[in-house]
Amino acid sequence: MVGARDMWYIPTPPRLTISMDLSIVIPARNEAANIGPLVGEIRAALDGRVDYEVIVVDDGSSDGTAEVLRGIKPAFSQLRLVRHARRAGQSAAIRTGVKAARSPWIATLDGDGQNDPTDIPRLWELARQTPNAPLMIAGTRRKRHDSAIKRLASRIANAVRARLLGDGTPDTGCGLKLFPRALYLDLPFFDHNHRFLPALALRQGGWVQSIAVNHRPRGGGVSNYRVLDRLWVGIVDLLGVLWLKRRAVNPEISEE
Numbered sequence: 122m123v124g125a126r127d128m129w130y131i132p133t134p135p136r137l138t139i140s141m142d143l144s145i146v147i148p149a150r151n152e153a154a155n156i157g158p159l160v161g162e163i164r165a166a167l168d169g170r171v172d173y174e175v176i177v178v179d180d181g182s183s184d185g186t187a188e189v190l191r192g193i194k195p196a197f198s199q200l201r202l203v204r205h206a207r208r209a210g211q212s213a214a215i216r217t218g219v220k221a222a223r224s225p226w227i228a229t230l231d232g233d234g235q236n237d238p239t240d241i242p243r244l245w246e247l248a249r250q251t252p253n254a255p256l257m258i259a260g261t262r263r264k265r266h267d268s269a270i271k272r273l274a275s276r277i278a279n280a281v282r283a284r285l286l287g288d289g290t291p292d293t294g295c296g297l298k299l300f301p302r303a304l305y306l307d308l309p310f311f312d313h314n315h316r317f318l319p320a321l322a323l324r325q326g327g328w329v330q331s332i333a334v335n336h337r338p339r340g341g342g343v344s345n346y347r348v349l350d351r352l353w354v355g356i357v358d359l360l361g362v363l364w365l366k367r368r369a370v371n372p373e374i375s376e377e
Contacts, residue, residue, distance in 0.1 A: 143173040143245060144222035144302070148214030149232030153185040154341025159234045160193055160200065166238040171245060174199045176218045177232070181208035186232075212315040219305050227305060229315075231296035236260070237335035244299040244332060255304045255327030259290050259319050260297035260334035285363055288320040290331055297334050309365055317362045326371040 145163060149156055160175060167173050179187050179202060190202045203221055205214065219227055226248060230236035244258045282293065293316055300322065308314070308321040319329040 141174060141224040142171045143167075143226045143228060144218075144224040145173060145175045145241070146215060146218030146222065146227055146229045147175065147177045147232050148180055148211045148218065148229075149177055149182065149186055150180040150208060150214075151182045151184045151186060152232040152234075153182070153189050155234040155339070156186055156232055157189045157193060158340065159230075159232065159238070160190075160197070162234075162238040163241070164197065166241055170242055172224075174201060174223060176201045176203060176221055178214040178218045179204040180210070180214040181205045210312050212310070212313055215315050216310055219302060222302055225302050226299065227302050228299045229296060234340045235337050236295070236297040237337060240297060240332075240334040241299070244297070244334075247330070247332070248299055255301060255322070255325065257298060257300040257304065257319055257322040257327055257329045259293065259329055259331050260295040261290075261292040261331045262295050262336035263333050265336050282317075282320075282359060285359060286317070286320040286366060288317075288323055288329065290319040290329055292331070293317065293319055295334065295336075311358070311361065313358050317358065320362055320366065324366050324369045 145167075147156075147159070152159075156177065160177075163175055175197075177190055177200070179190070181204075187202060187204060190200065194200050194202065201221070203217055205217065209217075215229055218229075226245075228241055228244065230238065230241075240260065244260070247258055248256065278294075282288070283290065298318060300318075304322060304325065304327055305318075307325055308318070314321065322329055
């Protein structure tokens with residue numbers, strides 16, 4: 122399922138540092154107006170509470186996103202900037218960030234600032250209660266601050282997806298998720314797979330818990346998605362994930 126457009130530069134994955142608890146992965150494209158304040162909010166939410174790093178994957182931005190991050194890095198040692206030479210898409214950016222991550226747990230959130238970093242500690246505390254489980258915690262946006270047509274399209278897409286895939290997740294489009302790095306790397310990868318992570322985690326033998334989270338208006342810039350583009354691509358991808366689900370094999374394994 123990976124075509125020519127999915128070829129991108131991936132940095133050599135560092136040796137996993139288990140002493141670090143959590144890697145925050147942020148896919149971002151043309152978010153110069155939002156990425157600085159978002160990083161600041163992450164620091165305010167997590168400093169002193171968890172050992173973490175922030176990996177921003179700049180997905181071929183044509184604005185000053187990278188320059189903003191370079192200006193922050195000298196005073197914030199936990200910040201890492203990884204760049205795609207050309208736009209590869211949100212799923213590819215998440216995958217690049219997860220591969221580069223140094224910790225066993227990953228939290229993702231969108232670079233537009235609409236996800237609230239103050240929700241991360243709550244998700245992290247839940248993950249700590251089940252440290253060895255293949256658990257994916259999926260945010261469910263309360264009082265979405267999007268256009269009416271975007272909310273309607275999302276409601277329809279979630280209903281159709283839930284009916285066909287049975288993933289029990291009311292809002293797979295929410296960018297705020299937390300999961301083990303190992304679980305993610307075992308999932309099938311294809312363009313736009315970030316919309317189906319709960320279903321893919323269930324297919325892999327994991328389990329999913331949905332948690333209500335805050336949602337905010339976009340601070341600046343414009344959305345990188347158009348509703349009709351997402352609709353047609355989503356239909357094709359949905360059929361592909363349905364096929365993958367039906368072909369899943371998860372043997373019980375014991376070692377002697």
